[in-house]
Amino acid sequence: MLVLGVMSGTSLDGIDLALCHFSGFGPINYEILYAETIEYDREWREELSNLYMRDGSYLCSMNIHYARLIALQIQNFLSKKEVIEILKSRNTQNSDLLISSHGHTVFHEPDTGLTLQIGHGAVIMAMTKCHVICDFRSQDVALGGQGAPLVPIGDELLFGEYDACLNIGGFANVSLKIDGKRRAWDICPANIVLNRWAARLGDTMDRDGKYSQTGRLIREILDQWEHLEYYQKKGPKSLGREWVESIFLENVYESVFNPRDLLHTAVEHIARRIAADLPSSGRVLVTGGGAYHPGIINRLKQLTSAEIILPDKWLIDFKEALVFGLMGYLGWHNKINVLSSVTGAEKDHCSGVIFKNQNF
Template identity: 45%
Template sequence: MKKNNYHVIGVMSGTSLDGIDLVEAIFTYTDTWRFEIIKAETVSYTAGWFDTLKNLVSNSLEELQVIDDDYSVFLAETIKKFISKNNITDIDAVCSHGHTALHRPEEKLTYQIGNKPILAEILKETVVCDFRVEDVELGGQGAPLVPIGDKLLFSEYDFCLNLGGFANISTEIEGERIAYDICPVNIVLNKYANQLGFNYDDGGKIAASGNYLSGLGEQLNLLNFYTETPPKSLGLEWVNTNIFPLIESFKTEEKTVLRTFSDHIAKQMALVLKPEAKVLVTGGGAYNTYIIDEIKKHVNAEIIIPNADLVEFKEALIFAFLGILKLRDEVNCLQTVTGASKNHSSGKIY
């Protein structure tokens, strides 16, 4: 039965491996959807899980299935602690993205670990999860999935730009929602910050201290992905094949890589954003002052960075919303975004 109020938990783990994002939120529907974030938290990965998740793409399918079982239990226990710690009761559902292990939509393959029925068994709650698989089966990219939330929750912005492991953008063109991945962001920057002993390049300070390597910058900007038309999406496999070998071939120091790649990110953003547009920026990269300032140099748009809860937890919030749409049997996956054969209501309910 459809109702007008939903109390849900959204769960998201991104490719930048910052941790598991958890959001308790209330969604209300009158003539439009409204939301309120009640509690939000990121639970960092242990060193063991960080290493396991970092190397997922090198595992066989059989090995992934074993990891999937363990990760599903770990994820359920993490969510259970969040519920207990915050005394959360009377929830309609836990809506979880899981963690991307493989993403090769051209081969009709996408695999998110942490989407097993054991979630519902451990939590003793309704769980909505595994949102990508059906879209890929319908010929879509299985990504990005957040744009339905942008359309229904953040329609006052011309562009919604997420700077996470990858940058993705969502906008309305001639009445249709269009969205796609633009380029890698933290999945590359964090690797080189890690090599210097930092979790990430705080505010882009290391990049700002480095030199721009024009040869590398030019080669990055010439990558074929950037000339492809949407729908299109990126995964770690693409980065491992196209980005890291190219960077390593220049044999340069980390701060030069961080400067050059940060400039590359800003240039790719500027090619997509329009002058005078109102742009909502979220994801960890919103705190990278260097990249944000470089984007502003390239394009005269109104860049809006919201409060910390929205910057850090917008994706978890929207996966909570995707779960609600699935429970209502309403469209949560747009063919104009993913390239699937039709709009559909994606996900599994346990």
């Protein structure tokens, strides 16, 4: 089955599109056939970063407008020569394709029963004439779970040969087996804070660590971060932008400290927190944009005796889109795609809202 995984993360890099093929269920075979990241322009990046402060009416309208953006990017993706040839070689029409869309998270406060990902699936279905499955988090929160992380279903079914799977995106999160059960949790903020302070220097990210490596450690800030209450909690647990805004992105930091120093201190903090949550040995698969940050990876290698494994570029960049494609594949076939051992929900379940293309 061909599935187009669509992912937008909290780091606001852009929309990841991964055309994947899945077959079977025990085991599941997969292949990334073609993938691309569509970067947000400055207007969309600012819009999405400020959405959490908007009123309900505005959020409802953006749910539609953002869905239109996703749909337009999917249409452009499907019109590429390479993609057309792939679909033709597999005797697949656009109308047979399943789009599995995560949407973009505006709020995530599972302890209050609140999570919101915009990008309405009905709009995407109507514009692309493809089947769509979306809204994977709401059901888990309703069942008492954290609604995150969701990617560990892919770690369990596709990457079980690794002792741990680490993703360094907007947030860093880890997935591993403990006492025979898959466990996972958000470790700490990562690119969501690095990108913010890189923006103060006129850039979109701390590319290759070029800003953080010229900064100095702010010891008093590092000590504050290292002793945050969240790090003392046991999983299941997850992080949202609201928590990051209140603790890491307060204006007081930005008005007092040099952004290079904040970046340098954040890199040290990220590496320390990740190392504290990794197993003491074994093979760790590392993906997400943070896998390209030499400061984080080199410091992590110093802090842990586990083997840090960086896979090929497509897996680093598109693992989350791949796994949301997997979740769509499982959801379409009414198979479990969310693990309660990870999220803390009352049971394993099959999540996602389906919009069929109605034979357009």
